[in-house]
Amino acid sequence: MRPFDYLLYAGVVFAWSTSWYPLSLQMGVVEAEVSLVWRFTAAAVLMFAITAWFWVPLRYGRAEHIRFAMLGIVLFSTNFALYYNASLYAASGLLAVILSTASLVNVLMVAVIIHRPPPVLQLGAAVTGLAGVGLIFLPELQLSPTVVLALLLGGLGTLSFCIGNLMSAASQKRNVHVLASTSWGMGYGTAFMVIVSLIRGHEFTIDPSVTYIGSLIWLVSISSVLAFASYLTLIGRIGPGRAGYATVIFPVIALLISTIFEGYVWAPQSFVGLALLITGNVMMIRARDGTQRFGT
DSSP, X not given: OXXXXXHHHHHHHHHHHXXXXXXXXXXXXXXXXXXXXXXXXXXXXXXXXXXXXXXXXOOOOHHXXXXXXXXXXXXXXXXXXXHHHHTTTSOHHHHHHHHHTHHHHHHHHHHHHHTSOOOHHHHHHHHHHHHHHHHHTGGGOOOOHHHHHHHHHHHHHHXXXXXXXXXXXXXXXXXXXXXXXXXXXXXXXXXHHHHHHHHTTOOOOOOOSHHHHHHHHHIIIIIIIIHHHHHHHHHHHHOHHHHTTHHHHHHHHHHHHHHHHHOOOOOHHHHHHHHHHHHHHHHHHHSOOTTGGGTO
């Protein structure tokens, strides 16, 4: 990894580790799908403006737009809708743990596509990191009907997220600029959420409170525009396996935020889990990226 890759990596971790608390502030008055419409409408406008500012081409053929629409459905709408709704049944820390499995899922999905087992070090890094995250959040893993539902929704959201990762990697292989694919993907994803909201009979209302608007601004600018522009660029540079490992790191930062704002108390196993997580992170960064043959 080059210095710029580490900068992108840090940007992704910062953006998504600080998104869980603002996300929780979105739940309540406005339906989750409608909140996503407001979030990605604003994010798409910003992304198109940034793309135009850098003179990145936005004109593509019908086939590419179909791919943009598919990317929008799996990466900029469905996965978030599943996580927003899962947050009604479980703590944000548990949801962060579920999404952190993206590193392992990315590696396994690429291995299936290229018909080659992932490098042992890369697979071991993912398992080590996930084991650490599991220990950190072990006190929250109390199985109950509501938690099982959250796990199901979160698991489906993670699968959708990982499919989007591979689609983005393939898009960059076709020399589609990441800003263009992100802009169009957010646009199509927003349109899809509008359709879902209409089908479910939601009213397009907005909470005018400072808390809702403030958290929405953060989710739009930091958690959407900055995060996805950095993350999808990182996928194209180091592959979805190692880029996805950023999703293993951010639950720890989210836990620290929870400690400050929500009074989370660290258990002894939390510190062991943190050590495993750091070990897994170092292993993954040093691992030879076996996903390059997929075309990243």
